[in-house]
Amino acid sequence: MxxxxxxYLKPRTVPEAISLLEEHGENAKILSGGQSLIPMMKFRLARPGWLIDINHIPNLAYIREEGGYLKIGGLTREADIESSDLIRSKFPVLHDTAFVIADPQVRNLATIGGNLAHADPANDHPATMLALGAQVVATGRRGERIIPIEEFFVSIFTTALQHDEILTEIRVPVPPPGSGGAYFKVERKVGDFATAAVAAQATLDGQGVCQGVGIGMTNVGPIPIKARTAEGFLKGKTLTEITIAEASRLAAGDAQPSSDSRGPAEYKKALVKELTKRAINRAIERARQ
Amino acid sequence: MPKTHHVRVRLNGVDHEADVDPRVLLVHFIRETAGLTGTHIGCDTSNCGACTVLLDGRPIKSCTLLAVQADGSDLTTVEGLMHDGQLHPIQEGFHQEHGLQCGFCTPGMMMSALALLGKNPNPTEQDIRWAISGNLCRCTGYQNIVKAIQYAGRKMQQGASA
Structure with a gap:
């Protein structure tokens, strides 16, 4: 195919790329890793008249801690997130996530910016970023603006980015001491999208009381879903087998899966329940390390 | 008609260039403009890994990258493995350990193995299975592919210490 x-256009700076987006309007698309866009073009699900390749713009790929945030450049490859010691040690939920995206070859090209901006509810980073309370930096003609991740996903394949804006950075607040996180995914085979997946990030005090918790869910609705009922229930409670079981039940209630080739909706809700439990338990283990 | 682009790459250590339409995929560029047909087109949707080549040392699926994007890069395909009439240890490993049956996935498997052994000369079985997790084989059940890559790793280490 x-x-x-x-x-094909190859700008060398972000302002140049933005001018090209303005010039060609809705008929132009940003080409980042291309691992979703190129297959979609082959299947005629996307037919942009202009591809604006941002891979030659310097300084868009980086992973660094700065001013209380983990900052990841939009063009950073999944493989570099997977192998980053900083991410493995301080943001294990993000390491878990990158590790299960597609397969090693795809991760060598795929970018975190593309994973989020594509806004496929089956993509893995959105749930994790919801759990971590991340911010998206959108760069346009008038400079940068910050979009909280909770406001970023508007509908399937649609984000809060304006047409002439580029996702240039993801910011994740550095979690306080006593925090941990984990991502659990069920997929039919390596490289498949999630049948369901759950990201959990929790902060505990010395007594095991939950000071803060974020739970994000992959591919169980038209957009990535934050399990707000489950989060609200856990906050301020001691995390025990009983409270975790109740939060998992509530997370399954927050999910809105539909039946498809990966399984019936009821099965996916059952998966969310189990994966939430496992993710919270692993998050607690890591918080105590 | 879209504007054509001049693409110049280093392909298995040799300069190669051609004018291409932007929509030409890297795998077609390799097979059709350079005539190197060892890189296979399998699923054509970045699932199977038969089209795996090394782009600046990293394995990627050449059915899901535009040839224009590879401009200026260093590419290695399966044809780049053999040197001076001698099989590469990875090729020897697949031969000795029966790491193939129909052979369709083999070029992609070997390129993933090459990238792995370049970074990690002494991989565990788990490391090998991770490295080839984006390459599908429908014949072997993978056992002998793992053994072939272990064979190559040992052989390459002997070569390095000799």
Whole structure:
């Protein structure tokens, strides 16, 4: 399969890329890792007339801790997130997530910015970023604006980004001491999208009382879902087998899966319940390390 | 008609260039403009890994990258393995350990193995299974592919210490 014809543009700076987006309007698409866009073009699910390749813009790929945030450049490859010691040690939920995205070859090209901006509810980073309370940096003609991740996913394949904005950075607040997180995914085979997946991030005090918790869910609704009922229930409670079981039941209630080739909706709700339990338990283990 | 682009790459240590339409995929560029047909087109949707090549040392699926994107890069395909008439230890490993039956996935498997052994000369079985998790084989059940890569790792270490 060969994609439909398009013109290829290779800007060298972010302002140049933004000008090209303005010039070509809705008919232009940003090409980042291309691991979702190129297959979609082959299947004629996307037919942009202009591809604006941002891979030659310097300083868009980085992972660093700065001013209380983990900052990840939009063009950072999944493979580099997977192998980052900083991420493995301080943001294990993010390491877990990158590790199960597609397969090693795809991760060598796929980018975190693309994973989020594509806004496929089956993508893995959105749930994790919801659990971590991340912020998206959108760069446009008038400079940067910060979009809280909870406001970023508008509908399927649609984000709060304006057409002439580029996702240039993800910011994750550095969790306080006593925090841990984990991502659990069930997939039919390596490289498949999640049948369901759950990200959990929790902060505990010395007595095991939950000071803060974030739970995000993958591919169980038209957009990535934050399990607000489950989060509200856990906050301020001691995390025990009983409270975790109740939170998992509530998370399954927050999920809105539909039946498809990966299984009936009821099965996916049952998966969410079990995966939430496992993710919270692993998060607690890591918080205590 | 879209504007064509001049693409120049280093392909298995040799300069190669051609003018291409932007929609030409890297796998077609390799097979059709360079005539190197060892890189296979399998699923064509980045699932199977038969089209795996190394782009600046990293394995990628050449059915899901535009040839224009590879401009200026260093590419290695299965044809780049053999040197001076001698099989590469990875090729020898697949031969000795029966790491293939129909052979369709083999070029992609070997490129994933090459990237792994370049970074990690002494991989565990788990490391090997991670490295080839994006390459599908429908014949072997993977056992002998794992053994072939272990064979190659040992052989390459002997070569390095000799």
């Amino acid at each position: 060969i994609p439909p014809s398009f013109e």
